[in-house]
Amino acid sequence: MTLLHLVRKSAFETSDFQQCIDTLAFGDQVVLLDDGCYNMRHTLMNKLTEVMVIKVHADARAIAIQAGTLAISMAELIDLTFKHNSVITWQ
Amino acid sequence: MAFIITTPPNSNLTATALNYIELALEQGVSVLGVFFYQTGVLNANEYIALASDEFQTTQQWQLLHQKYQLPLHLCYTAAEKNGLSEEKNTNNIASHFTVSGLGELVELTSAADRVVQL
Amino acid sequence: MTPANEVDNQAQKLVAILNSTAPFSSTNGKDALDLALIFGSYEQVTSLFFQGDGVWQLINNQDATLIQSKDYLKTFAALAFYDIENIYLCQQSLNERGLTDSQFTIGNVIVLNKLEFSEKLHQHNVLFRF
Numbered sequence: 001m002t003l004l005h006l007v008r009k010s011a012f013e014t015s016d017f018q019q020c021i022d023t024l025a026f027g028d029q030v031v032l033l034d035d036g037c038y039n040m041r042h043t044l045m046n047k048l049t050e051v052m053v054i055k056v057h058a059d060a061r062a063i064a065i066q067a068g069t070l071a072i073s074m075a076e077l078i079d080l081t082f083k084h085n086s087v088i089t090w091q
Numbered sequence: 092m093a094f095i096i097t098t099p100p101n102s103n104l105t106a107t108a109l110n111y112i113e114l115a116l117e118q119g120v121s122v123l124g125v126f127f128y129q130t131g132v133l134n135a136n137e138y139i140a141l142a143s144d145e146f147q148t149t150q151q152w153q154l155l156h157q158k159y160q161l162p163l164h165l166c167y168t169a170a171e172k173n174g175l176s177e178e179k180n181t182n183n184i185a186s187h188f189t190v191s192g193l194g195e196l197v198e199l200t201s202a203a204d205r206v207v208q209l
Numbered sequence: 210m211t212p213a214n215e216v217d218n219q220a221q222k223l224v225a226i227l228n229s230t231a232p233f234s235s236t237n238g239k240d241a242l243d244l245a246l247i248f249g250s251y252e253q254v255t256s257l258f259f260q261g262d263g264v265w266q267l268i269n270n271q272d273a274t275l276i277q278s279k280d281y282l283k284t285f286a287a288l289a290f291y292d293i294e295n296i297y298l299c300q301q302s303l304n305e306r307g308l309t310d311s312q313f314t315i316g317n318v319i320v321l322n323k324l325e326f327s328e329k330l331h332q333h334n335v336l337f338r339f
Contacts, residue, residue, distance in 0.1 A: 001331050006207075008104065019229065019261050022301070023327045034107055057107075078115050081092070081205055088227075088336040089208045091104070095337070129240055169240075193247040201222055201253070206335045 002027035004084040007036035008091040011044050016090040021047050029084065031077060032069075033057050036090075040066045052080075093123045093203035095196060096131040100139055100148040105131075108209035109151045116159045123203050124162035125152075126196045127188070132170040135163070135188040149185060156187040164191040164199070224248050224255040225333035228263030232282060233273060238266045239281040241339035246284070249291025256295035257288070258330060259318075264302045267313040285315050295319070299326050 003023075007030060011017035017039050020030065032039050032053040039045060040053060040063055055071040058064070065071045072080075081087055094112060098104040116122055127134055139149050155161045165175070165188045177184050184190065200206050226245050230237035241257075248255040259267060266282065273280040288296070296318045303309050303320065321329060330336070 001334070003331060003336070006209075008107075015261055016229070022260075022299075022323055023330055025327050025331050034104055074110050075114050075118070077111065078118055078120065081115075081207065082120075086334045086336055087205060087207045088330075089338060091209075091338075128244075129236065168243075193243060194251065196244070197248055197251045197253060200224065200248075200335050201251075204220075206337075208337055 001085045002029070004028070004080055004087045005030045006087060006089045006091075007032050007039060008034040008089065010035045010038035011042045012038060017042070017044055020088075020090040023088075024048075029080065031072070031080065033077075034091075037061050037063050040064075040069055045069075092120060092205040092207065093199040094125045095206065095208045096125055096127050096134065097129040098209065099130040100134045100136070101141060101145075103146075104209070105134065105148050106146045109148065109155070111207070111209065112161075113151075113155060116155065116161065122159070122161060124164055124195075124199050126164045126166065126191070126199055128166045128169055128193075128196070130173065132165055132173050132175060135165045135170065135175060135184050137183045137185045153185070153187050163188045164195045165189065166193055166196070167191065168193070220334070222253055222335050223333040224253055224335045225258055225330055225337070226255065227258040227260060227330070227336065227338040228266060229261045229338060231262040231265040232271065233276060233278045237339040238263075239279070239284075241337070242281060242284055244337060244339075245293055246287060246291055249288070249293045252292075255291075255293050256297065256329070256333060257293065258297045258299070258326070260299040260302050260326070262302075264298055264306060264308060267298070267315060267318065268308065269312045269314055271314075282314060288315065297321050297326060297329055299323070 005020050009016040030051050037058040052070045052072050167190050232238045298320045300320050300322045
């Protein structure tokens with residue numbers, strides 16, 4: 001059973017992203033959206049091999065897409081929702 | 092799928108939620124309903140007046156409801172706490188919202204193949 | 210006759226409610242508990258998880274009335290009545306807060322290490338977090 005994790009908060013502000021990382025299992029995927037985009041600048045990213053970010057959310061905030069992070073659209077997020085068994089939101 | 096919304100109408104987080112839901116509907120995903128909880132219930136306030144150059148959250152909910160017959164359920168206990176009323180003379184709940192109880196969330200969760208909290 | 214694509218929708222829902230917020234200053238704790246009780250009253254399989262500051266909700270001897278707050282913590286006692294018996298605490302969160310030897314208001318809590326907590330969470334197919 002895999003989970004899709006939606007991270008909407010900055011790790012510079014709250015521990016939601018850290019808690020998310022603590023619960024990740026093999027096959028899970030993480031999507032950064034809203035203030036979660038700021039996490040691309042956080043050292044916690046070193047703990048993850050593959051992270052996705054909603055492109056327009058990062059662009060709106062002028063946060064460049066970091067190397068190794070996959071920029072996706074909201075439409076692709078819908079597909080991801082159905083790729084995994086369930087979704088958990090970290091907000 | 093079903094959604095539970097806990098963010099208020101004048102938050103960009105709700106714009107993200109509306110975006111997500113609208114895209115799902117456009118893609119033909121069956122969205123059984125949206126359940127509003129916590130400050131999310133404020134989205135049902137008939138009298139929200141956002142500046143015209145701001146994202147019109149209430150209008151968007153209404154549009155989705157009209158275009159897709161998307162059920163919008165309001166948790167009544169949370170609504171009361173947030174000043175929403177359906178009493179005859181003090182009704183300030185927009186008509187496209189259905190006043191429900193938490194049991195409705197159980198029903199939605201039970202029937203939906205995916206539940207997303209935003 | 211149920212169409213094939215609807216069969217999946219009727220899969221047994223295993224609900225996880227993850228508590229991440231301390232009591233009182235936010236309604237998250239009470240709102241999460243209300244949700245747990247309603248799922249329980251509808252006989253849905255429901256588990257409660259406590260992580261981060263959420264673990265503060267379970268320590269003994271709290272008195273909400275001292276701060277003009279409703280003591281919703283008493284309602285944890287109702288969980289057993291609705292057969293909500295799977296209550297999991299994150300060990301790391303307890304350690305960080307010096308709560309390892311604490312008495313909790315619920316008797317049958319299960320303290321899990323990081324891996325176990327994650328595994329247990331992954332056994333559920335509907336996840337709410339407050």
